[in-house]
Amino acid sequence: MRIVLGVAGGIAAYKAVLLLRQLREGGHDVRVVPTPAALEFVGRATWEALSGQPVTTDVFEDVDQVAHVAVGQQAELVIVAPATADLLARAATGRADDLLTATLLVARCPVLMAPAMHTEMWQHPATVANVATLRARGVHVLEPASGRLTGADTGPGRLPEPEAIAAAALALVGPRDLAGRHVVVSAGGTREPLDPVRFLGNRSSGRQGVALARTALARGAQVTLVAANMSVPAPPGVDVVQVETAAELRDAVRTAAKVADVVVMAAAVADYRPATIVASKIKKRADGSAPPLELVQTTDILAELARDRPRPGQLVVGFAAETGDDEGSVLDHGRAKAARKGADLLVVNPVGDGKGFGAETNEVVVLDGTGELVARFAGSKDDVAHAVWDAVLAASEHGVIRP
Structure with missing residues (x-):
């Protein structure tokens, strides 16, 4: 896909470098069009090296190619990140005093802007009016994230993470094959308290669950994310329910x-x-011995959901993080678990040695309820998420779920 990545002059321009890399790794042809002010934050050489294309900012450069018209005409998607208060104002009033604003006037493809500025600027009536004007014209303006801004202040105005921007932008031109469906995704790792300080937990970062929620949203679904303890933020646009323990989840x-x-x-x-939560912190013993720790089994939530479905035709998908051992391979254990759980699909992934938990990539095998292989996929966690939803839709076509 031919994408124009516009970059305005804000400190968050450095995040657009990560967005550019993600788009390029997704196989897209990206032309970066920074404003002159943006080059004060990230230089021309960086944009050209990562995009593989020349970078211009002025309408009087590449005049023989009529760049101020051609760039917008050829684009299939335009993303502006960061979109500063100044850029939003100039776009809203139809200015064309640099290559980026000229491109925005010419483009007839979907346009997404990801604002980034200080809270006072974002909330100023002028910016509020400019955003309303752009949205009324069909421009997709994201809500900024809340968090640490330049300096010591915090609040709304932070640029959303590159993954969230990419997902929201590509959703404007991608398939909407989950439209009309409401999906629930659980993510992260539960923590079971032992005393006021300690807990039993696991290494899950929540990345794969967040990717599943983000891609489902991009493909048109209404998404509820039940978030246990995650090291990554929930994607904008999903309903989030925060939990801590297995019982809460x-x-x-x-x-x-x-x-x-x-x-x-x-x-x-x-x-x-x-089995019990100690009311005060467990202290070290003088004799060096360890206190006994009695454990009790938690409810098998996946098996319970598969058995007692609250809606007819509901599809239940489980994940199984496995390691091989003397009793069988990852796939052997996955097939045995598929038979026990009763879910419609079971996504089995190996963990350990840098795989699975916390990694940027994943490799999975998707099994049906009988343990038969449905799909096998490896790639980024967003790519894996798309493969899982493809498997869900394939099951839907066979009558398992109906929107």
């Missing part, structure tokens, strides 16, 4: 599942919890 998923067409259990849920 079970309650939240069961409640959300009452109106869901698909439930995807991607969270790493503790199999065991301490």
